[in-house]
Amino acid sequence: MMTSYTKPLPIINDDNRQYWEYCKQHELRMQQCNDCGYIRFPPGIICPRCHSMAAGWVKLSGRGKIYSFVVYRVSYHPSYADDIPYVVAVIQLAEGPRMESDVTGIKVEDLKVDMPVEVYFDDVTDEVSLPKFKAVS
Amino acid sequence: MESLKDKAAIVGVGYTPQGKVPGRSSLSFHLEAAKNAISDAGLKIQDVDGLLVQPAMGDPSVTAALVAQYLGVRVRFLSVLDAFGASAGCQAQFAAMAVAHGLANYVVCTYGENARSGVSEYGTALNGGLEYGLFGPAACYAIAARRAMHEFGTGPETWKEIAVAQRRWANLNPRAAMYTRPMTYQDYYDARILVEPFRLLDICQISDSGRAFIVTTAERARDLKKRPVYIMGMGQDHPATNPQQATFLTGPTGAKLSGEQALKMAGITLKAIDACEIYDCFTYTVEVELMDYGFYGRGEGKDFLKAGRLGPGGDFPLNTSGGLLSEAYQMGFTPLTEAIVQLRGEAGDRQLGVPTGTREPEIILVSNNGGVMQTHSTLILRK
Ligand SMILES: [Zn+2]
Numbered sequence: 001m002m003t004s005y006t007k008p009l010p011i012i013n014d015d016n017r018q019y020w021e022y023c024k025q026h027e028l029r030m031q032q033c034n035d036c037g038y039i040r041f042p043p044g045i046i047c048p049r050c051h052s053m054a055a056g057w058v059k060l061s062g063r064g065k066i067y068s069f070v071v072y073r074v075s076y077h078p079s080y081a082d083d084i085p086y087v088v089a090v091i092q093l094a095e096g097p098r099m100e101s102d103v104t105g106i107k108v109e110d111l112k113v114d115m116p117v118e119v120y121f122d123d124v125t126d127e128v129s130l131p132k133f134k135a136v137s
Numbered sequence: 138m139e140s141l142k143d144k145a146a147i148v149g150v151g152y153t154p155q156g157k158v159p160g161r162s163s164l165s166f167h168l169e170a171a172k173n174a175i176s177d178a179g180l181k182i183q184d185v186d187g188l189l190v191q192p193a194m195g196d197p198s199v200t201a202a203l204v205a206q207y208l209g210v211r212v213r214f215l216s217v218l219d220a221f222g223a224s225a226g227c228q229a230q231f232a233a234m235a236v237a238h239g240l241a242n243y244v245v246c247t248y249g250e251n252a253r254s255g256v257s258e259y260g261t262a263l264n265g266g267l268e269y270g271l272f273g274p275a276a277c278y279a280i281a282a283r284r285a286m287h288e289f290g291t292g293p294e295t296w297k298e299i300a301v302a303q304r305r306w307a308n309l310n311p312r313a314a315m316y317t318r319p320m321t322y323q324d325y326y327d328a329r330i331l332v333e334p335f336r337l338l339d340i341c342q343i344s345d346s347g348r349a350f351i352v353t354t355a356e357r358a359r360d361l362k363k364r365p366v367y368i369m370g371m372g373q374d375h376p377a378t379n380p381q382q383a384t385f386l387t388g389p390t391g392a393k394l395s396g397e398q399a400l401k402m403a404g405i406t407l408k409a410i411d412a413c414e415i416y417d418c419f420t421y422t423v424e425v426e427l428m429d430y431g432f433y434g435r436g437e438g439k440d441f442l443k444a445g446r447l448g449p450g451g452d453f454p455l456n457t458s459g460g461l462l463s464e465a466y467q468m469g470f471t472p473l474t475e476a477i478v479q480l481r482g483e484a485g486d487r488q489l490g491v492p493t494g495t496r497e498p499e500i501i502l503v504s505n506n507g508g509v510m511q512t513h514s515t516l517i518l519r520k
Contacts, residue, residue: 008267042265042379068284068386071333076272085333088271090280090381098381100266108333113287130268 005124007079016043018057023129026121030097032058041097062119064093064133071108091117091133102132142402145233146358146365147350147518148243149178150477155346155465156314159254163196166249166347167204174349179362180243185351187214187241189232191224191468193250204247214241220375221507222416223391224248225350225469226514230371232352242353248470249347264379264509274418275340276332277509281386282421283334288387289436292334296420297325299455300338300462302447303417307459309449309487314342315463339420341461348470350477366480369500370403370517372396380509391513392429392504399515403500407431410517411498412454412479412489414472416506417461426504427455430515449487450494457487469505469514476501476518 012020019042022029032039035052039060046053069089075081089103089111103117117133124130151174153166167190175185188210190201201217214235220227225248232244264277271277286292304320307313320338328336358365372395376385385391400406407430417423424438432453433441447455458464458475465471478484479498489498503516 007270010268011265041381048378068280068287070276070279070283070335072270072272072276073330073333076276077270080270080272083270086270088266088269088276088280100269100271100381102269113283128268 007124008077009125009128015045019043020128022057023121023131024127026129028060028062028119028131029057030060031055039095039097041099058095061094064091064117066090066103066111066113066115066117067092067098068113069103069111087111089133099131102130103135104132105134140402141233141237141371142369142404143355143367144237145352146355146367147229147477148353148358148361148363148365149174149180149351150474151175151177151349152312152474153347155312155344155467157253158251158345161251161345163193163249163251163255164199164203164207166251166345167199167247167349168207168249170249170347170349171204171208171245171247174245174351177363178351180351182209184243185210185245186212187232187235187244188212189216189218189228189244189246191218191228191248193248193252194221195252195255196250199249212241214244220512220514222418222468223373223375223505223507223512223514225473226371226503226505226516227373229350229352229368229473229516230373230514233368233371236352236354242357244352245349246352247347247349248468251345252343253345255345264381273332274509275335277380278419278421279332279335280380281425281510282419285387285421285425286334291421291424291436291438293326293336295424295439295442296339297322298442298444298447299417299420299423300325302444302451303456303460304463305444305448306457306487307463309485309493310458310464311485313459313464314344315459335419341418341466344465344467346465346467348467348474350470350474364481364520366477367519368516369405369519370399370401370515372398372402372515373513375512377511380511383509383511385510388425388435389429390425390506390510392426392506392515395513395515396430396504399517403517405500405517409500410502411496412457412501413504414456414476414501415504416469416472417456418506420462422506422510423455426506430502430504452496454489454495457484457489469507472505473503473516476503480518480520
């Protein structure tokens with residue numbers, strides 16, 4: 001248990017609660033439109049491609065590659081002050097959608113666009129598990 | 138349907154003290170800017186019958202009705218308009234429609250914020266990502282910029298030209314935050330890296346201040362105090378998509394479609410443009426938007442964008458007030474009001490034409506961009 005976690009937590013609302021529930025179970029699932037098949041993210045009530053409201057939660061492989069990334073060299077928030085330099089990446093998932101996340105287990109100097117990555121879950125509190133990524137060879 | 142080309146004109150512009158101006162509400166900046174614009178146009182308070190207000194990101198408590206209340210105006214056309222950084226251009230467009238159709242005679246468009254000294258919401262993420270430490274718009278645009286480095290080989294070598302050129306303009310503008318502070322290429326490279334790949338000098342600085350302008354019909358404009366600036370062309374394109382899924386981070390941004398529409402309405406090509414006032418929240422934004430307007434091809438910014446061309450004396454004057462980077466962050470009002478001042482010939486030492494060894498300005502392109510390139514508006518203004 002990490003009750004001392006001081007970083008901002010996701011803002012969980014009626015639209016995204018199910019996503020975070022799956023994360024807690026260490027599953028990366030996103031909404032897939034039952035009508036056109038588009039996988040959308042962040043979660044929402046309608047498909048932005050066809051406006052269907054019918055969707056299921058498809059389990060993703062968790063594999064992808066780095067679409068882009070930034071490295072914070074100064075702290076914008078006190079809870080991240082000890083983490084400088086840290087990375088925020090956009091991950092291109094194998095199934096199509098992209099998501100913001102962290103890439104760990106690699107020096108920031110070694111990060112590259114298009115580098116393959118794989119998801120894991122970081123149980124930051126009892127209630128929240130963050131999907132993060134590690135580089136794979 | 139009749140085109141809006143040349144049907145409306147901008148007839149007043151209002152500034153306030155800007156930079157670090159503590160002890161003032163964002164509302165107070167809306168009001169002072171509006172007052173100055175009304176006076177600049179030679180209008181009376183009673184003439185104002187339209188009001189469009191862009192609230193500061195950090196202060197949604199400023200509503201259009203509140204600004205009207207404090208300005209002491211009774212209007213027949215009133216709204217808040219918020220398309221983030223694209224708002225000023227959108228306000229001008231809605232105002233032009235209103236006056237062209239007789240829904241109002243004089244529409245005052247305002248902006249005001251005190252984010253430098255007051256409460257700033259710029260640190261929070263526009264589109265989520267706080268749980269991964271994604272703080273501030275700079276990082277969101279840095280993600281786009283990094284991708285562009287990968288896709289078409291841009292980078293600091295190109296961005297430094299934009300930063301240095303705009304600083305040269307700011308050094309001619311007493312109102313600019315960076316008026317007394319020159320910048321060399323070495324200064325650019327020596328600047329602290331905040332969010333890689335962006336240095337401090339790739340990023341604009343938040344200001345306390347307000348700005349306003351007034352739109353009326355072309356006919357009414359001819360009888361007022363100042364030389365009218367006519368709206369020749371206008372366009373909007375709001376790609377909107379959450380930046381995580383966005384296909385436009387490396388172009389084409391909204392600049393492409395909104396620009397094509399505006400040029401078509403104006404009946405001109407890019408060759409007729411004498412100067413560009415381009416929303417420059419970050420250096421990279423300028424590069425990608427000029428590319429999407431069609432001034433150069435994909436990835437050709439590195440050859441096209443040279444400080445000698447973009448600065449005073451150059452053949453492609455860019456962001457002649459110093460822009461958001463070196464003058465003041467007033468959202469889309471910074472590029473828009475600068476175009477007005479230049480076309481009126483009131484720009485002092487930085488005046489386009491003979492004083493700065495550039496082309497006489499007849500037509501200026503104004504680009505506004507907002508969100509993470511999720512909103513966009515274009516205006517083509519002429520003398
Ligand atoms: Zn669908």
